[in-house]
Amino acid sequence: MTKRPNFLIxxxxxxxxxxxxxxxxxxxxAPNLKALAERSLRFANAYTGSPLCAPGRASFMSGQLPSRTRVYDNAAEFASDIPTFAHHLRRAGWQTCLSGKMHFVGPDQMHGFxxxxTTDIYPADFGWTPDYRKPGERIDWWYHNLGSVTGAGVAEITNQLEYDDEVAHNAVAKIYDLSRGQDDRPWCLTVSFTHPHDPYVARRKYWDLYEDCEHLMPEGEAIPYDEQDxxxxxxxDSCDWRAFDITDEQVARARRGYFANISYVDDKIGEILAALEASRQEAVIIFLSDHGDMLGERGLWFKMNFFEGSARVPLMIAAPGFKPxxxxxxxxxxxxTPTLADLxxxxxxxxxxxxxxxxxxPLANGEARTSPVTMEYAAEGxxxxxxxxxxGPWKYIRCALDPEMLFNLDSDxxxxxxxxxxxxxxxxxARLRAASEARWNLDRFDAAVRESQARRWVVYEALRNxxxxxxxxxxxQKASERYMRNHMDLNILEEAKRFPRGE
Incomplete structure (x- = not known):
């Protein structure tokens, strides 16, 4: 590995x-992701820090769980004094750039980048704040409902497709710009898509790939509401399930749209990797997701829980010295974040x-790892x-309101x-309960979440007046620094903007 590698996340x-x-x-x-997998260290059991967008992403960027970042939900501010991998790399001399979504809430919209x-696809204010003081209240204009399932289908343009098309376009342009070598610092480019997040609506060319797919129905039967944990x-209830009568056909269409959007994202990633290769640049490549989607398993959709479909994510790292x-x-x-710092x-x-x-x-180099994976959730629902x-094979879940849950993932x-x-x-x-109690004081955690929510409701309502x-x-866009302008020397410009030169 070079001493100061580039990073493509x-x-x-x-x-x-x-x-x-x-x-x-x-x-x-997904041919491009399959090709990337062949040269990557692949983690079969990778998990999110929190199974929701903003908390999971803040945890990913900082290496800290929500109880430290205080990004408990999709409307909690990510504080400017929390170092992210972008801060660590930039401080050490890297260029840091983001194309796409990171769901930063608050006035700091850079966090080291x-x-x-691009702008973000989601709002940066406190308008999506849950309220533990009103258990069971639905805020219909932003809470998930099952309309994403009943509305699954085909469209050539959507809000999300428009966004991810822009994300990929800007990322490709940035990679070519980096190849011009006008900044001799190593770089870290993070490209973050919003697909395959619902709604499950896909372009026809990707939808048609799954016409005969054998995986359009969940593997297990839905658990009746009265038998759910x-x-x-x-x-x-938060998804307003009683308002929808979901049919098997709708389940199949929703899953088909989801799979189709995996193929769409794969195409976009292929464009980015092709630009990297065409511009003769090398980079450590990390591929991951912020959280998963239940996709109808157990009768559940979206995320917001610790079951495998929601909490488990892909994670692949292609780097010199990492044996695939x-x-x-x-x-x-x-x-x-600590892995990037190490690299x-x-x-x-x-x-x-x-x-x-x-x-x-250390794990990549063959050392054993015995510490458990930790996750937290304190958001909508x-x-x-x-x-x-x-x-190991065990998953232990604790909440002050609920009976404990313990699963053996090897046998179940x-x-x-x-x-x-x-x-x-x-x-x-008893062992896992003791480890959980040593790590978390749930009463203190609950009090901190409630304080944060109450403060944000006051601030949000004030700022909207x-x-x-x-x-x-x-x-x-600095239009006066783009293309050709009269303060530029055309001869120097044409040479500087060309890669490769002299061919």
């Missing part, structure tokens, strides 16, 4: 990690005591924080049998 939204048992499943039409090429019931292979060790997206030769010692993730380099440990990958009340597993339950100055990022 490719992030997608809501991609179910069970579809990536060893790179993309064989039946997925020197340049942003308490948090799943809350999620179903499949690693079954449970890891987390919060491990990416760049940057010390995180100053903030390491407040970092939850750990570098994946919850009435109190939930926490989770993934330790579909998580249909809660072993928490089984005397045969009492020792395992009178003159309104939104925090949404406004990408600026």
């Amino acid at each position: 490719l992030m997608v939204d809501q991609l179910n990690g069970t579809l990536f048992p060893d790179g993309p499943a064989d039946w997925l039409h 020197e340049e942003r090429l 308490p948090h799943s019931k809350r999620l179903m 292979r499949l690693d079954p060790t449970p890891v987390s997206t919060i491990d990416v 760049a030769g940057i010390s995180m010692a100053e903030v390491l005591p407040w970092t939850d993730g750990e570098s994946l380099l 919850s009435w109190a924080p939930l926490v989770c440990l993934r330790d 990958p579909a998580e249909r049998t809660n072993l928490a009340a089984d005397p045969a597993h009492a020792d395992t339950l 009178g003159a309104y100055f939104p925090w949404d990022y406004q990408p600026l």
Whole structure:
């Protein structure tokens, strides 16, 4: 590996990690991601820090869980004093650039990125704040409902397609711009798509790829509402499930649209990787998602829980010195920031005591890892924080409002049998409960979330009265520095903007 490598981080939204048992499943039409998988270290059991967009992304960027970042939900401010991988790399001399979504909430819309090429697809204010003071209240204009399932189908342009087309276009242009060598610093380019996040609407060319797909229905039967665990019931209620009579045909169409949008994203990633190759640049490539999607398994949709479809994500790293292979060790997206620092030769010692993730380099080099994966959730559909440990084959879930849950993923990958009340597993339950209690004080966690929510409701309602100055990022193009202008020497310009030169 070069001393100061370039980094290309490719992030997608809501991609179910069970579809990536060893790179993309064989039946997925994803040739570019399959080619990337062949040269990557692939993690079969990678998890999000929190199964929702803003909390999961803040955790990924900082290496910290929501209880540290205080990004509890999709409308919680990401504080400017929390270092991200973009800060660490930029401080050490890297160019840092973002094209696409990162769902930053608050007035800081950069978080260490020197340049942003697009605005975000989601709002940057506090308008999506849940309210634990009103358990069960639905805020219909922004809470998920099952209209994404009933409305699945074909369209040539949508809000999300328009966005991701722009994300890819800007990323390709940036890669070519980097090849011109006008800045001798190494670079880190993060490209973040909003697909295959619902709504499940895809372009015809991708929809048609899955006409005869054998995976258009969930593997397991839906669990009736009365037999669901308490948090799943809350999620179903938050999705207004009683207002929809979902048919098998609608389930199949929703899953078909989702798979089609994986192929759409694969095409966009192919454009970016082709530009990297054409411009003769090398980079460490990391591919991941912020969280997954239940896709109808258990009768649940979207995310917001710790079951495999929601919490497990793809994670692949292609880097010199990383032997391409499949690693079954449970890891987390919060491990990416310390891994980037390790690959760049940057010390995180100053903030390491407040970092939850750990570098994946020792694991890549064959060392064993025994620490459990940690997850948190305190957002829409919850009435109190939930926490989770993934330790070897075990998954343990705790919430002050609910009975404990314990699953053995080796023997029960579909998580249909809660072993928490089984005397045969009492020792395992006690061990994981003790580890959870040592890590989390749920009463303190709940109080912090409630304080944050109450403050934000006051601020949001105040700021929407009178003159309104939104925090949404406004990408600026310096038109006087583009193409040809009269303060430029045309001879120098044409040479400087050409790559390769002299061919």
